[in-house]
Amino acid sequence: MSDLMEQFAIKTVKPLELNGYNVSFTNSSLFMVIAAVFIVLAFSLCLKKKAIIPTKAQCIPESIYEFIYNMIESNIGKEGLRYFSFIFTLFLFVIMGNVLGMMPYCFTFTSHFAAVGALSVMGLLFNVTMGIKKRKWGYFRTFLPHGVPLWLAPLMVPMELISLATEPFSLTVRLVMNMMIGHIILKLFAGFIVMMGVFGIIPMIFDGFIIVFELFIACLQAYIYTILSCIYLGQALNGH
Amino acid sequence: MTETSEKIKELAQKIEAMKQPSSPEKAVKTVSLGAQAVRICIDLISGVIVGSSIGYILDEMFDFRFIFLLIFTIFGGAAGILNVVRYINRNQEHKEEN
Numbered sequence: 001m002s003d004l005m006e007q008f009a010i011k012t013v014k015p016l017e018l019n020g021y022n023v024s025f026t027n028s029s030l031f032m033v034i035a036a037v038f039i040v041l042a043f044s045l046c047l048k049k050k051a052i053i054p055t056k057a058q059c060i061p062e063s064i065y066e067f068i069y070n071m072i073e074s075n076i077g078k079e080g081l082r083y084f085s086f087i088f089t090l091f092l093f094v095i096m097g098n099v100l101g102m103m104p105y106c107f108t109f110t111s112h113f114a115a116v117g118a119l120s121v122m123g124l125l126f127n128v129t130m131g132i133k134k135r136k137w138g139y140f141r142t143f144l145p146h147g148v149p150l151w152l153a154p155l156m157v158p159m160e161l162i163s164l165a166t167e168p169f170s171l172t173v174r175l176v177m178n179m180m181i182g183h184i185i186l187k188l189f190a191g192f193i194v195m196m197g198v199f200g201i202i203p204m205i206f207d208g209f210i211i212v213f214e215l216f217i218a219c220l221q222a223y224i225y226t227i228l229s230c231i232y233l234g235q236a237l238n239g240h
Numbered sequence: 241m242t243e244t245s246e247k248i249k250e251l252a253q254k255i256e257a258m259k260q261p262s263s264p265e266k267a268v269k270t271v272s273l274g275a276q277a278v279r280i281c282i283d284l285i286s287g288v289i290v291g292s293s294i295g296y297i298l299d300e301m302f303d304f305r306f307i308f309l310l311i312f313t314i315f316g317g318a319a320g321i322l323n324v325v326r327y328i329n330r331n332q333e334h335k336e337e338n
Contacts, residue, residue, distance in 0.1 A: 155318075158312075158315045159315055159318050159319045159322060160319070160322075162287060162290055162291050162294065162312070162315050162316050162319035163287070163319040163322055163323055165290045165294070166283070166286040166287050166290045166316075166319060166320065166323060169286040169289065169290050170282045170283055170286040170323075173282055173285075173286060174278075174279075174282055
């Protein structure tokens with residue numbers, strides 16, 4: 001059986017170096033670009049003929065738009081709609097990364113800590129920046145909630161800071177682990193198909209079910225990632 | 241005629257229902273106990289990992305042996321518990337609201 005982790009290997013497509021740092025264009029970067037280009041192309045094609053009574057193709061981007069709109073409205077409120085483009089892009093990028101990884105010969109960039117971690121940290125920086133922009137110095141009250149005596153500040157402030165830093169970490173771990181484990185199980189059963197010869201039909205049927213389940217997980221995890229990002233943004237804007 | 245007006249009424253009700261912001265949180269609220277347990281575990285562990293990582297980096301920076309690592313691991317554990325308590329409280333509030 002081939003190495004189960006081989007599918008996650010980063011391969012250099014175009015070697016690049018910047019100030020002594022390796023900034024090569026890898027298979028992960030390539031699939032990120034493919035995901036972004038695919039989203040733009042699909043949306044452009046679906047929205048080519050804009051009609052008041054939407055066509056079937058127009059319904060797809062419109063329903064995604066409405067879905068994200070409602071998500072933001074119920075988690076952050078009307079003022080959260082200012083950040084619609086950020087949440088919308090985040091959702092599409094993650095779901096496309098997850099689903100693209102399910103296609104044969106495609107690479108799942110959402111199964112890498114570096115890629116998702118960078119996205120989550122950028123999300124955290126965005127939340128903090130928007131929180132400070134909106135609430136000015138009031139944002140820093142988050143680190144010492146109301147009702148907490150001042151003498152507890154040396155304990156509460158580091159705890160709240162670490163609590164803030166765990167947000168991108170838990171987001172990343174949840175998504176990466178789900179994608180990684182799903183793909184490992186898929187490959188494991190695919191290996192049994194070859195090994196078991198004629199009886200390989202049994203793991204093959206099982207693998208089919210796992211593919212469907214994994215597609216569902218890919219969408220669900222993108223949804224969870226986005227909704228948690230919404231909740232964290234809402235906390236930054238409105239406090240706990 | 242009455243049939244048409246009934247249909248219009250039905251359609252109006254459907255439009256009103258669509259106008260109500262659907263709460264995606266409801267989906268999160270109804271997640272299984274297993275999913276909740278996974279979330280709690282991740283929150284707890286990530287607190288400790290982030291805390292100990294910060295401690296380790298500070299120890300390396302200031303050339304201490306393990307003082308910051310010890311302090312920040314405890315802080316990280318406490319932060320993890322704080323996150324879990326907040327999550328449970330939020331869930332409890334939602335349950336009471338419903």
